Amino acid sequence: MNDEFLYRLREDPPPEFAARLKARLERQAVAAGREPRVKLVRAVAAALLLGATAFAMMSPSVREKTYALIVELRGGEPPANHETSVQHSLESELPTPQSPAPARETAPAPAPAQQVGQPASVIESQPSAATGGAKSAQPGTNMLSPPGVIGGGIPPKTTTTPSAIRTQISIVGSAAVHSYTEAVAERFSRRGDYEPPKIEMQGTGGALKLFCSGVGMHAPDIATAARRISSTELEACAKNRVRDIIEIKIGYDAVVIARSKLSSRFNLTRRHIFRALTRQIPVPNDVQTLFDNPYSTWRQIDPLLPDRSIQVFGPGLTASTRSAFEDLVLEPGCDSTPWIKALKSTDSARYVGICNSVRDDGVYRPILGEDPLIVEKLDADPNAIAFVSYSLLRKHETQLDASPLEGVAPIFETIEAGSYPASRTLYVYVKKVHTAFIPGLRTFIAEYVSDRAMGPEGYLVSAGLVPPAENERKRIRADAMTLKTMTP
Amino acid sequence: MTVDEATPGRLMDWDSASELDWDAIYADQLPRIYNYFRFRLGPDADIEDLTARTFEKAWRGRARYQRDRAGFSTWLFSIAHNVGMDYLRSRRAHLPLDAAMEAPAPETPEGEAAHGSDMARLAALTEQLPEREREIIALKYGAAISNRLIARLTGLSESNVGTILHRVVQTLRSQW
Numbered sequence: 027m028n029d030e031f032l033y034r035l036r037e038d039p040p041p042e043f044a045a046r047l048k049a050r051l052e053r054q055a056v057a058a059g060r061e062p063r064v065k066l067v068r069a070v071a072a073a074l075l076l077g078a079t080a081f082a083m084m085s086p087s088v089r090e091k092t093y094a095l096i097v098e099l100r101g102g103e104p105p106a107n108h109e110t111s112v113q114h115s116l117e118s119e120l121p122t123p124q125s126p127a128p129a130r131e132t133a134p135a136p137a138p139a140q141q142v143g144q145p146a147s148v149i150e151s152q153p154s155a156a157t158g159g160a161k162s163a164q165p166g167t168n169m170l171s172p173p174g175v176i177g178g179g180i181p182p183k184t185t186t187t188p189s190a191i192r193t194q195i196s197i198v199g200s201a202a203v204h205s206y207t208e209a210v211a212e213r214f215s216r217r218g219d220y221e222p223p224k225i226e227m228q229g230t231g232g233a234l235k236l237f238c239s240g241v242g243m244h245a246p247d248i249a250t251a252a253r254r255i256s257s258t259e260l261e262a263c264a265k266n267r268v269r270d271i272i273e274i275k276i277g278y279d280a281v282v283i284a285r286s287k288l289s290s291r292f293n294l295t296r297r298h299i300f301r302a303l304t305r306q307i308p309v310p311n312d313v314q315t316l317f318d319n320p321y322s323t324w325r326q327i328d329p330l331l332p333d334r335s336i337q338v339f340g341p342g343l344t345a346s347t348r349s350a351f352e353d354l355v356l357e358p359g360c361d362s363t364p365w366i367k368a369l370k371s372t373d374s375a376r377y378v379g380i381c382n383s384v385r386d387d388g389v390y391r392p393i394l395g396e397d398p399l400i401v402e403k404l405d406a407d408p409n410a411i412a413f414v415s416y417s418l419l420r421k422h423e424t425q426l427d428a429s430p431l432e433g434v435a436p437i438f439e440t441i442e443a444g445s446y447p448a449s450r451t452l453y454v455y456v457k458k459v460h461t462a463f464i465p466g467l468r469t470f471i472a473e474y475v476s477d478r479a480m481g482p483e484g485y486l487v488s489a490g491l492v493p494p495a496e497n498e499r500k501r502i503r504a505d506a507m508t509l510k511t512m513t514p
Numbered sequence: 515m516t517v518d519e520a521t522p523g524r525l526m527d528w529d530s531a532s533e534l535d536w537d538a539i540y541a542d543q544l545p546r547i548y549n550y551f552r553f554r555l556g557p558d559a560d561i562e563d564l565t566a567r568t569f570e571k572a573w574r575g576r577a578r579y580q581r582d583r584a585g586f587s588t589w590l591f592s593i594a595h596n597v598g599m600d601y602l603r604s605r606r607a608h609l610p611l612d613a614a615m616e617a618p619a620p621e622t623p624e625g626e627a628a629h630g631s632d633m634a635r636l637a638a639l640t641e642q643l644p645e646r647e648r649e650i651i652a653l654k655y656g657a658a659i660s661n662r663l664i665a666r667l668t669g670l671s672e673s674n675v676g677t678i679l680h681r682v683v684q685t686l687r688s689q690w
Contacts, residue, residue: 029683031690032655035632039548043562048540050566051573204677212671225673227680343643343681379688386642 028375192243193465195223199250200230201349202279203452206486207250210474213485220466237455238263247460247467251453252279252353260512270458270511274471275502276480278492279350280416280449282436283429284400289408291429292324292332296447300359301327302336303390305383308363319385339403339412340384342392347415347490352382354448355413401425415490416441416449441492452491458509468509475503536576539586544569546657547594553656554598554648556637564601568594591657591667595649639689647682654679 199207204227215222228236230251237249238259245268255263255273263271283294301307302324306316324331341348360381361367369377384390393400393412401422404410411429416436419428428436432447440446454474461467473479479486480493480503493499547568551561572590640648646668653664661679665672 028687029655029679031687032636032651032683033658035553035636036545036549036656036658037552038545039562039565043565044544047544047566047569051540051569054570054573201677208671208674208677211673222671227677343647343685348681375687378684383685383688 191463194221195248195464195467195470196246197223197225197248197250198228198233198236198246199225199248200233200252200452201227202230202252202353202450203250203276203454204349205489206276206452206491207454207474209485209489210470210479213479214466214470214473217469220469223470234259234455235262237457238266238268240266241268241457241459245457247457247464248470249455251455252450254451254453255455268457272456272458272471272506272509273512274454274456274475274506275494275498276452276454276474276486276491277494278416278441278449278451279354279490280436280441280446280492281347281350281354281413282416282419282448283431284404284412284414284419284422284426285410285429286401286404286408287425287427288405289410289427290332291427292334293430293433294324294331295432296355296359297362298324298327298331298359299355300362300381303338303340303384304356304360304381305385306380308366313365316380319387319389322389334409336389337391337407337410338389339391339393339397339400339410339414341413345393347413350415350448350450350490351413354450356384357381358447416492417487417490438492438495442495449492458511461509471506471509475506477503534586540569543587543590546659547590549656549658550591550594550652551598551656552633553636553640554652555601556641557631557633558637559601564594564597568597571597587659587663588666591653591659591663595667635690636686639686643682647678650675650678651682651686 197207197211204225207225211223211225214220230253233246233249234251234255237246239245255271260271263269285291301319302321303319305319307319309315309317321327321336323333323335325333341351360377361370366377366380369380393403397403397414397418400412400414400418404412404426419426419436430436434440434446436446436449441449444451456467456471461471476484478484480491480499481487482493482496484491484493487493494502544565548561548565551559551564555561555564568590571593572586575589576586640651643651650664650668653659653667654661661672661675664670664675668675670678
């Protein structure tokens with residue numbers, strides 16, 4: 027992250043201020059006068075207590091009564107001797123020869139070939155958090171992996187985990203999927219059985235590159251992506267022995283143009299939106315020159331557009347839909363100017379600076395991703411439009427309308443087909459071999475594809491995700507729960 | 515290399531050998547708290563006064579952190595946060611109505627930048643951010659503490675802190 031310009035703003039406090047304050051703190055401590063006295067009082071009290079206890083224990087009657095109290099507390103069963111009792115309690119923690127591995131993860135990493143060759147493994151369906159959280163897999167009833175490897179799946183974290191085994195799920199991913207993965211991770215972590223996953227944003231390309239770098243403790247377990255993994259990436263994966271990849275389509279992202287039912291629709295393109303909303307726009311017919319955005323009406327941008335003032339509500343910087351808005355609306359609009367598009371590969375910081383900096387002169391008003399007052403805001407200003415998630419539009423479909431974008435209406439069919447311009451399909455990729463030795467990885471997958479997450483009323487839908495159609499969702503869930511891998 | 519990378523885990527030391535070296539802690543924490551206020555409240559605030567108040571409060575109660583440097587750091591920053599919030603509240607409350615009406619309109623980021631003051635420029639840009647984002651920027655770049663400690667102080671997850679920083683820095687960079 028290019029953040030040196032912020033670190034450079036730090037400065038040392040003035041030396042005279044530092045010295046003055048230090049002297050004042052020391053005077054404060056002396057004036058309170060508590061510190062030396064407290065230490066002395068504590069030392070004397072400790073010495074007196076120790077002395078009294080030692081003196082009391084010299085008396086046989088006190089010793090006898092103390093021993094009797096201990097016996098009483100033990101339920102009348104005095105230990106034969108201390109050493110035996112300690113040994114007994116340790117032995118009781120060790121497994122019997124026939125029982126599966128106890129709550130100690132001492133098994134070495136399994137041979138990948140052995141894992142891959144097994145018949146379809148099953149992720150045991152986890153109870154919901156409402157019923158008391160996940161239970162550890164029971165030996166003999168769970169076919170997570172064959173016996174002799176790590177019986178009954180990976181138990182929750184313990185304090186005896188060897189340092190060689192990573193106990194935290196590692197996820198690299200796209201900003202587009204980040205908020206959904208975060209939401210799943212939070213639910214997963216609430217169970218308290220496993221460490222919270224580590225989630226790093228790398229962008230889709232970067233995430234898949236890392237994902238395909240290899241298998242094992244050093245490599246991520248999961249990559250999330252705002253597009254399908256390409257054949258080139260799959261080849262890179264195979265070269266680095268990353269085979270048996272589980273692909274989970276979690277749904278779609280879509281940004282729609284919402285408006286009040288009181289206002290009339292008009293057909294916008296992403297180029298119009300870019301020219302209406304970004305802080306600086308290119309000078310026509312003049313390469314490489316930008317000027318401050320002067321437009322106040324849509325007609326000034328295109329004579330075919332209505333003579334209405336530009337009033338837009340859009341995702342604020344940290345709104346969950348901001349990433350989709352930038353990637354799917356602003357940047358493609360920006361790319362309509364060839365020299366700016368070329369900056370993507372030559373000067374990406376400048377490209378982002380031009381394309382994603384929206385106006386701050388009141389034309390663009392930031393809102394939360396799922397603003398509960400959006401209907402009122404749009405009704406109050408019939409000129410206004412809002413860029414919101416498809417999920418929010420559906421939530422208010424009796425009060426809001428959606429305008430087409432580049433002639434395509436935002437409906438489920440066009441989003442699913444990919445023909446609606448501001449939409450994309452989101453994926454989660456998992457290394458099957460890692461499910462055998464990373465604690466909680468299977469539980470995490472199960473949470474991601476659960477109905478409470480991806481279902482029509484799921485918490486991911488509330489966050490803006492457009493889930494797949496019901497039949498497809500059932501198939502996706504069934505495949506994920508059986509760890510089905512992509513066909514080569 | 516950032517300060518955070520250069521001093522990994524420094525705030526997490528657990529001194530089990532003896533009581534903490536308060537002189538060393540003062541030397542380490544003073545610039546962090548001082549810069550935290552600079553980044554959080556801008557150049558117009560009385561940074562020295564707020565820093566002093568923070569340390570005076572913290573020093574009075576430091577006895578309970580005899581062996582826990584990490585716990586003390588967390589506590590110190592909590593005090594700093596509260597001192598900052600008290601300052602902001604008192605500043606809003608005491609602005610007389612007439613003065614508010616006569617006060618000139620705030621300068622645009624471009625206007626502030628014309629005065630050549632980078633801190634003022636940063637203050638103008640961060641003023642447009644939500645409270646939470648301003649706090650995180652001040653903790654990360656002012657106090658120069660790790661994302662992990664920021665997560666502990668703000669109640670967010672560590673990865674959420676990373677996400678927010680990534681976005682905000684990108685925007686600040688483009689507007690700088």
